Every structure is written in structure tokens, then in C-alpha cells.
Amino acid sequence: MQDTIDRVGPIKPVSTAQPEELAILVGVQTPDSKWDVNSSLDELERLADTADVKVVGRITQRLAAPDPRTFIGKGKLRELADMKNATGATVVLFDDELSPSQERNLEDELKCKIIDRSALILDIFARRARTKEGRLQVELAQLEYRLPRLTRMWTHLSRQGVGGVGLRGPGETQLEVDRRQSRERITHIKREIEQVRKHRKILREHRKAEGLPVVSLVGYTNAGKSTLLNKLAGADVLAEDKLFATLDPTTRQVRLPAGMLSLWTDTVGFIQKLPTDLVAAFRATLEEILEADVLVHVVDITHENAEEQAATVNETLRSLGAADKPTVVALNKVDKLAPDLDSGLPSLEDLPDNYVLISAELGWGIDTLLSKVEQVLESNLRELDVLLPYSEGALVDLFHKYGQVRTEEFTHAGTHIRGKLPEKYVSLMRRYETAESRSGD
Numbered sequence: 088m089q090d091t092i093d094r095v096g097p098i099k100p101v102s103t104a105q106p107e108e109l110a111i112l113v114g115v116q117t118p119d120s121k122w123d124v125n126s127s128l129d130e131l132e133r134l135a136d137t138a139d140v141k142v143v144g145r146i147t148q149r150l151a152a153p154d155p156r157t158f159i160g161k162g163k164l165r166e167l168a169d170m171k172n173a174t175g176a177t178v179v180l181f182d183d184e185l186s187p188s189q190e191r192n193l194e195d196e197l198k199c200k201i202i203d204r205s206a207l208i209l210d211i212f213a214r215r216a217r218t219k220e221g222r223l224q225v226e227l228a229q230l231e232y233r234l235p236r237l238t239r240m241w242t243h244l245s246r247q248g249v250g251g252v253g254l255r256g257p258g259e260t261q262l263e264v265d266r267r268q269s270r271e272r273i274t275h276i277k278r279e280i281e282q283v284r285k286h287r288k289i290l291r292e293h294r295k296a297e298g299l300p301v302v303s304l305v306g307y308t309n310a311g312k313s314t315l316l317n318k319l320a321g322a323d324v325l326a327e328d329k330l331f332a333t334l335d336p337t338t339r340q341v342r343l344p345a346g347m348l349s350l351w352t353d354t355v356g357f358i359q360k361l362p363t364d365l366v367a368a369f370r371a372t373l374e375e376i377l378e379a380d381v382l383v384h385v386v387d388i389t390h391e392n393a394e395e396q397a398a399t400v401n402e403t404l405r406s407l408g409a410a411d412k413p414t415v416v417a418l419n420k421v422d423k424l425a426p427d428l429d430s431g432l433p434s435l436e437d438l439p440d441n442y443v444l445i446s447a448e449l450g451w452g453i454d455t456l457l458s459k460v461e462q463v464l465e466s467n468l469r470e471l472d473v474l475l476p477y478s479e480g481a482l483v484d485l486f487h488k489y490g491q492v493r494t495e496e497f498t499h500a501g502t503h504i505r506g507k508l509p510e511k512y513v514s515l516m517r518r519y520e521t522a523e524s525r526s527g528d
């Protein structure tokens with residue numbers, strides 16, 4: 088409309104974008120809360136910022152349990168309504184997942200959009216997903232989240248022309264269709280995702296056949312996983328000071344100090360209060376983690392909630408069934424702790440053996456990290472004693488390439504090798520194991 092306005096001089100530039108959304112944050116501290124309510128709201132504010140929503144106020148309440156009808160108590164609700172009117176807020180962001188009926192009641196009382204943490208995260212995911220797989224996963228999560236809320240949303244909000252945060256993304260058109268169609272779409276997407284999973288599985292098996300060990304970067308969102316991968320492999324992964332910069336997995340080859348080649352995968356970060364079904368929607372992506380030989384858990388050691396964040400990551404890994412993976416913990420961003428040092432790291436005496444201090448940005452501690460990962464990979468080696476027939480020359484090559492050959496004899500029956508081999512090839516060799524080797528199990 089105003090695109091002929093010259094953007095010079097005193098004329099205020101007119102944005103063609105939607106009017107900025109103004110939000111009030113609401114958090115409740117219960118005896119069960121693992122995080123302090125204000126730290127959690129700080130994080131919610133960062134999420135809002137990532138979704139281009141400006142925060143104009145916050146309200147907190149201590150409760151034994153959330154109010155089943157309106158999540159917060161009556162008095163607080165009145166306070167919230169007053170704040171909304173005073174600030175001109177267009178949306179209220181709740182830090183916890185609301186039930187469909189709580190959401191409806193709050194909408195009726197406050198006459199504005201009510202969005203909870205899950206919906207906000209989904210909104211961010213929707214903007215960030217780039218690959219077909221990512222988009223499918225987000226759409227599925229959105230449909231499943233919206234299904235019980237659907238009728239309300241489109242009669243109430245869409246007819247008023249309300250759009251913007253929480254109502255964006257691949258699932259947007261679905262708001263205008265009925266539940267039955269949504270369910271059909273869910274079935275359809277699930278089938279497509281199943282295809283993607285199969286395809287991924289084939290890729291992984293292919294990678295496995297190539298024999299490179301897989302290292303998976305895991306960690307809280309914004310910990311520095313992508314920065315680390317970029318440093319290691321010159322990968323061109325978007326790293327920025329926003330939450331959930333990465334949604335789609337990227338894999339790069341990295342040579343370890345003693346010469347072993349490895350594949351490093353960077354994937355979606357974790358966050359507290361992420362409902363399990365939302366995590367489940369990313370199962371295809373997260374399966375990468377389950378396939379890894381080693382996890383590198385990146386922690387932003389300078390974050391005031393570093394400990395809580397690390398605990399959240401460990402919990403999420405547990406729920407994915409990946410808690411027992413060998414893990415190296417990389418305490419990142421130490422450059423921020425030592426602004427006067429231009430190289431070298433502050434030493435932390437009592438650090439456990441599988442911990443390492445790094446600065447992904449400046450490249451500090453990277454060699455130590457790589458050595459530790461290599462050590463773990465080597466400790467995955469299995470002692471083996473095999474007699475490989477001459478027709479199985481490829482297996483002999485494989486042993487030489489990925490294992491450590493201690494003795495090799497050429498007998499009339501084939502090549503007799505004693506040495507160590509990464510666990511994952513052992514099955515290929517099984518039928519050629521000598522009695523000696525088997526008795527050693």
C-alpha cells in the first residue's frame with residue numbers, strides 16, 4: 088500500500104509486515120517445578136524473540152497446582168486482564184501446556200490469542216524446517232496438537248482474521264478443514280514419514296557398510312552444536328544466537344587425531360517442558376542419535392541454568408532410550424569465562440575423565456575433544472580371532488582398514504588374523520571366528 092514512500096528523510100518507514108505482536112508471559116511455580124519460574128520465563132522470552140514476538144510484561148504465580156479451569160487463579164487472571172489492556176498486548180504466552188478447555192476459558196476471559204509453550208515451539212519449528220522430512224514432522228506435530236483444539240480455533244480465531252504467531256506454518260491451511268480431514272491428513276503424513284524413516288535407515292545402513300563410526304552432537308538448544316560442527320568440518324550449518332537454529336540433521340566427515348575417520352551429526356536441540364509427543368514427532372530425526380557410536384553432549388557452561396539444561400538433555404536422552412550411549416561432555420563457550428586469555432583454557436582440576444572444556448567458536452580444546460572421542464571409539468573395539476578364507480579378501484581389507492591387526496598368518500585355509508575390530512563389524516566376521524576366539528567371549 089505504501090510501497091512508493093521514499094525511505095529517506097524524516098518520513099517514518101512503513102513496514103509491510105504484519106503489525107508486531109505484543110505478548111505477556113505467564114508462568115506458574117508449583118512444588119513440582121524443576122526450574123525457577125523466572126529462569127523458565129527468561130527462556131520463554133527468548134523463544135518469543137525467535138518467533139518475532141515482543142514481550143511487554145510478565146506475570147507469575149505460586150500455586151500448589153495449576154487451576155484446572157484457567158491455569159492461574161481468579162485474582163491473577165484479573166491482574167492479567169488489566170495488564171493486557173494497559174500494554175495493548177495481542178497475545179498471552181503460557182509457559183506450560185494448557186488443556187484445550189483451559190485455553191478456551193482463557194480466550195473467553197481475555198479476548199485475545201492464548202498460546203502455550205508447545206504451540207510457540209511448534210511455530211518456531213514451522214519456520215525453521217527446511218527439508219521435506221522436517222516439514223512433515225512439524226506438520227504432524229501441529230496437526231496432533233491442534234486436533235482437539237481445532238473447532239474452536241477456526242470458528243473463533245480464523246473467522247476474525249487472526250493469524251500470526253501460533254497459527255503459522257505448514258499446518259495453517261488445516262485450520263479451515265474439519266477434524267475428519269485432519270485425521271486423514273495425519274494418517275497420510277505418518278505414511279510419508281514412514282517412507283522417510285525407511286529411506287534414512289537405508290542411508291544409515293549404507294553408511295554403516297562404509298564402516299565409519301558415527302558421533303552424534305546432542306545438547307540444549309543454543310549450546311553451540313552447529314558452531315562446533317562448522318569448526319570441525321568447515322560445514323556450512325546455520326549457527327545463530329536464536330533458539331532452535333537447527334532442525335534438520337546434517338552429517339559431516341571428521342578425521343580424528345590418530346587417523347580414524349568419523350561421521351558427525353548435528354541435530355535438533357532439546358529444551359525443557361517439551362511434551363513427549365512433540366519429541367516423538369521428531370523420531371525419524373532423533374533416530375540418528377540412537378544409531379550413534381558416541382554422543383558428544385555440548386553444554387553452554389556460561390548459561391546460568393547450565394546444570395538444569397544438562398539435566399534436561401539427560402532426561403530427554405533417557406526417554407529416547409539413548410542414556411547408555413558412551414558420552415563425551417563438551418563444556419562450551421569457555422572463552423566467555425576467560426576474556427583476558429587469548430589462548431589456553433582455564434583448568435578445572437576435578438573434571439571427570441569424559442569431560443572437556445572447549446570454545447567451539449575459537450577452536451579451543453577441540454583436539455582434546457577429538458582425542459577423547461577417538462579413545463571411546465577405540466574402547467568399542469572387540470578382541471577377535473578369525474580365519475578368513477581367501478575368497479573373503481574384502482573382510483581382510485575391512486579388518487585392516489577399521490581394526491587393529493596384531494598378528495596375521497597365511498595358512499592353507501585362509502588368512503588367520505588376531506586383533507581388535509569395532510564392535511559393529513564383529514557380526515560380519517562371526518562365522519569365521521576360531522574356536523579360540525569364541526571361547527574368549
Ligand SMILES: Nc1nc2c(ncn2[C@@H]2O[C@H](COP(=O)(O)OP(=O)(O)OP(=O)(O)O)[C@@H](O)[C@H]2O)c(=O)[nH]1
Nearest residue numbers: 309310311312313314327328331332333356447448
Ligand atoms: N562465545 C562463544 N559463543 C559461542 C560458542 N559456541 C557457540 N557460540 C554462540 O552460541 C550461539 C548458538 O550457537 P549454535 O551453534 O547455533 O547452537 P546450537 O547448539 O546449534 O543451537 P540450536 O541449533 O538452536 O539447537 C551462537 O550465537 C554462537 O555464535 C563459543 O565457543 N563461544
Ligand SMILES: [Mg+2]
Nearest residue numbers: 312313332333
Ligand atoms: Mg544448531
